Amino acid sequence: MSDLPTPGHTDGTSTPLPNPLSAKPTVIEGRRVLGIVPGKPAAGESKDHAEQDAVMVWPHLLVRHAVVAVATLLVVLIISLAFDAPLREIANPTNTPNPEKAPWYFAALQELLAHFHPLVAGVLVPGAILIGLAALPYIDRSDFIKPKHRKVAVNTFTTFLVIWIVLTLVGFAFRGPNWGWVWPWVEWHGEL
């Protein structure tokens, strides 16, 4: 039931109150208000911002990115003031260091090379990883986003990720002369 008076209704006995809905159009600065209609605000009744609402990138994302950029450069500045980039003696093709280490991001591959045939460790594994990564969105076609709804994809990815991190750590820090096992706190052979 609306408690608003019925527009235009008079029963002849009571004095009609001023009725906003039947009021004559008012001229305001050259514009005419045709009527006021009860309803909900366009943004909805809730004051909570919905997660899926669109927000302006300027300034909401830009200010965050500015902070991220400054923080990143600050970290680089501090690391660069604290640690000097390594420079060993000049390259000497006749003097092979022992161990001979690849850059750390190839340490996992180098560790694999110690256990498998080079065709497997140096070609098939990295090739399969890259092809598998590129093909991932075409294999996992489900509409599910949350990890608990796509357990196969998440478990496979996590397994490979953990193996890769472990192999990288082993190759980087736990290998010494002749690619033998060392404890990094006893002797350090990692190179950055």
Next chain:
Amino acid sequence: MTIMDRVRNTTVGRSIFRSPDRATDRDRAAGHWSNFFLHIYPVKMRRAEIGFRYSWYLGAISTVLFGSLVASGIYLMFFYVPSPASAYTNIQTIQTEVAFGQYIRNVHRWSAHLMVLAVAAHMARVFYRGAYKKPKEFNWVIGVVLLVLTLLLSFTGYLLPWDQLAFWAVTVGTEMAAYVPLLGETIREVLLGGDTVGSATLLRFYVLHVAVLPVAVVLTLSIHLWRWRKDAMLDTPREEPE
């Protein structure tokens, strides 16, 4: 009215900014579209996707690190000649005589390592977020290409100091290429410009490092960001049945 608003509303300001008003969202969107630097961004994004929890800002961090690498790398190029006779002494000179040389070299070195980490972490975050799902499948593939380019950039740069670390790391790395069936030896010789790491290798890695690969990254990253912008407000699968 701020000073900047006054500037934007002058004749010259209007010719530069085109849409001087910033009162409403519509004005801001118009200003956004007529700004070269802002046009790489979408005008609007979902509230959930601009916070730290969504992306950890790893893509933005990777891009900032790439910028830091370009800036410090250009500075280092002024003092470096890619030849076995001069490369190593150039690095020594950079570290001891060039103004801020040691510091800029440190920035370049650590930014490079951090960028490899940031790009890899970005990929993992996008995976766990399910952000490779339709319609963004192909942008994930472009991201894989960017990961490979990042590793190649880092690896080609590794040789340039021409010290023992550089020389033997690249020797080990390029030996792996030789195991590719049929083409392995050819690939290795094209990379090295000979049988072993030498002056031809140094020049090739230098040209790849300062010209070919950076241009490839800028182009690929442009496509990556362009697609990110276009896809920002597209419908993606997000609600799911319980």
